[in-house]
Amino acid sequence: MNPRSRKMKLLAMLPRRWVLTNAGRRSRALYLTFDDGPHPAHTPLLLDLLAEYGAKASFFVVGSRVEDYPVLAQRIVDEGHLLGNHSYSHPQFAHLRLPEQVAEAQRTDEVLASFDGHRRHLFRPPRGHVSARMLWYFARHRIPLALWSYDSLDYARPDVDAIVAMAHRHPSRAGDLILMHDDDSLSLAWLRAMLPVWKARGFSFEALPFNA
Numbered sequence: 001m002n003p004r005s006r007k008m009k010l011l012a013m014l015p016r017r018w019v020l021t022n023a024g025r026r027s028r029a030l031y032l033t034f035d036d037g038p039h040p041a042h043t044p045l046l047l048d049l050l051a052e053y054g055a056k057a058s059f060f061v062v063g064s065r066v067e068d069y070p071v072l073a074q075r076i077v078d079e080g081h082l083l084g085n086h087s088y089s090h091p092q093f094a095h096l097r098l099p100e101q102v103a104e105a106q107r108t109d110e111v112l113a114s115f116d117g118h119r120r121h122l123f124r125p126p127r128g129h130v131s132a133r134m135l136w137y138f139a140r141h142r143i144p145l146a147l148w149s150y151d152s153l154d155y156a157r158p159d160v161d162a163i164v165a166m167a168h169r170h171p172s173r174a175g176d177l178i179l180m181h182d183d184d185s186l187s188l189a190w191l192r193a194m195l196p197v198w199k200a201r202g203f204s205f206e207a208l209p210f211n212a
């Protein structure tokens with residue numbers, strides 16, 4: 001297991017205004033990001049834990065799930081976190097044509113605008129699927145694709161001890177975008193273990209900066 005994939009290292013070579021994999025090393029911030037929510041059982045507990053640490057994060061939500069749980073989307077915004085766009089129905093992007101991919105993103109932008117007032121949002125394609133055409137489209141519309149530099153591997157679903165041990169073997173670095181998922185309890189257990197470690201190392205926890 002390694003949290004830093006070859007694909008993300010390659011994408012990190014592109015300009016940051018096109019593809020965001022890390023936020024730069026200038027501050028001591030880590031950028032916690034959660035995909036696939038909001039989830040009625042797990043998202044509230046995560047928000048409670050983040051509040052305990054005064055931590056801000058970014059939630060790449062699925063538009064249809066926001067429609068199912070609007071109270072949770074509102075809570076994410078009210079507590080100072082960023083809403084990011086993770087498509088409307090979380091389809092296999094590799095199987096869609098560009099206009100279908102764009103429609104998924106636009107529909108969710110409209111849903112999210114009613115919570116945060118922003119017209120556009122950072123976009124994270126399902127499964128981190130990136131194609132040249134998609135890259136060109138979003139770059140032209142000045143919407144960075146927000147991927148990650150550090151994968152918690154929480155979706156691989158080994159036990160939490162295994163991913164905590166991996167995180168100790170491969171420490172996070174300033175500016176890392178850390179990928180987690182809030183549709184399962186594993187990220188909560190992992191964060192409970194990691195937040196005190198990161199805090200002791202002097203990291204702060206910030207939402208990604210993007211307002212459009």
Ligand SMILES: [Zn+2]
Nearest residue numbers: 035036126127
């Ligand atoms: Zn996803």
